[in-house]
Amino acid sequence: MNLTRAVEPWTVEPLERFVRESQARLTLLMTPAGQVLAQHGFTRAVDVMSAAALGAAIMSSSREIAKMLSDASFQSLNHQGAQHGVFLGGFELPRGRMLLLAVYGGDSSVGLVQLFFEELVRELLEASPEPTAKKLVLAKDFERELNESLAALFGR
Amino acid sequence: MTLAFTDALERITRIRGVRGAMLVAGEDGLVVAESLMEGVRGNAVAALAASLAKRLRKASEAAGGGVPRFLHLQAHGGTILAVPAPDGVLVVAVGDRDVNIGLLRLEMRRVAEAVV
Numbered sequence: 001m002n003l004t005r006a007v008e009p010w011t012v013e014p015l016e017r018f019v020r021e022s023q024a025r026l027t028l029l030m031t032p033a034g035q036v037l038a039q040h041g042f043t044r045a046v047d048v049m050s051a052a053a054l055g056a057a058i059m060s061s062s063r064e065i066a067k068m069l070s071d072a073s074f075q076s077l078n079h080q081g082a083q084h085g086v087f088l089g090g091f092e093l094p095r096g097r098m099l100l101l102a103v104y105g106g107d108s109s110v111g112l113v114q115l116f117f118e119e120l121v122r123e124l125l126e127a128s129p130e131p132t133a134k135k136l137v138l139a140k141d142f143e144r145e146l147n148e149s150l151a152a153l154f155g156r
Numbered sequence: 157m158t159l160a161f162t163d164a165l166e167r168i169t170r171i172r173g174v175r176g177a178m179l180v181a182g183e184d185g186l187v188v189a190e191s192l193m194e195g196v197r198g199n200a201v202a203a204l205a206a207s208l209a210k211r212l213r214k215a216s217e218a219a220g221g222g223v224p225r226f227l228h229l230q231a232h233g234g235t236i237l238a239v240p241a242p243d244g245v246l247v248v249a250v251g252d253r254d255v256n257i258g259l260l261r262l263e264m265r266r267v268a269e270a271v272v
Contacts, residue, residue, distance in 0.1 A: 107210075108207075109183060109184050109185035109186075109203065109206060109207060109210075110184050110185065110186060111180075111181075111184055111185020111186045111199065111202055111203030111206060111207075112185050112203045112204070112206075112207055114186075114199070114203070115185075115199055115200055115203040115204075
């Protein structure tokens with residue numbers, strides 16, 4: 001069963017390869033604001049929204065700590081638990097900064113996730129389309145666009 | 157401590173045909189110390205060798221063989237060897253196809269005992 005879903009179709013192939021190679025259980029590709037471009041492994045919209053919001057907040061907090069240390073930004077973070085690890089990595093695409101959140105278990109490792117994260121970034125850079133002019137978000141379109149994104153992320 | 161690790165790895169890299177040696181955190185797949193020739197991707201070898209060692213350990217235990225003491229992967233263009241050390245550290249060596257496996261294995265086991 002294919003568990004990878006994307007709002008942006010060009011992200012699917014690189015993300016599927018990342019999941020296959022790194023054996024990450026859950027993966028989110030999103031903007032620093034927490035807007036999800038693609039996901040793997042999540043089955044409920046509420047989980048995606050929570051993970052995206054929390055992941056974006058963690059990266060945002062760490063960026064502020066980096067500023068205090070006179071560093072531009074931390075490239076990645078790893079939270080290691082007893083059974084699961086959470087990897088958060090930031091990278092630049094032509095259309096702006098992106099974040100990857102990956103949850104992995106004992107059948108993977110932070111080393112594997114880091115290694116294939118580097119390859120994912122390379123592949124996304126190759127696949128990424130040129131940025132288009134930003135359109136205004138209108139209130140009347142917002143709910144429809146949100147519903148379309150959720151439908152794409154969960155195949156409904 | 158790092159100097160001690162480097163000295164230990166040099167015992168391995170002194171052997172003719174060895175292209176690099178590393179101490180790897182077995183659970184994390186991260187490099188603890190390395191002594192590598194140019195062209196050997198340390199982080200990739202570390203992550204993949206640790207993953208391989210973890211799986212082979214499961215296979216060996218499932219087959220009733222217990223914890224593996226020595227892993228040897230012979231490929232067309234070279235060879236990878238790994239010796240699990242106490243504390244979850246893995247001693248990994250990358251060598252040419254014609255490297256002296258016996259000598260390499262002996263030095264790797266000495267290093268595995270020394271890095272505890």
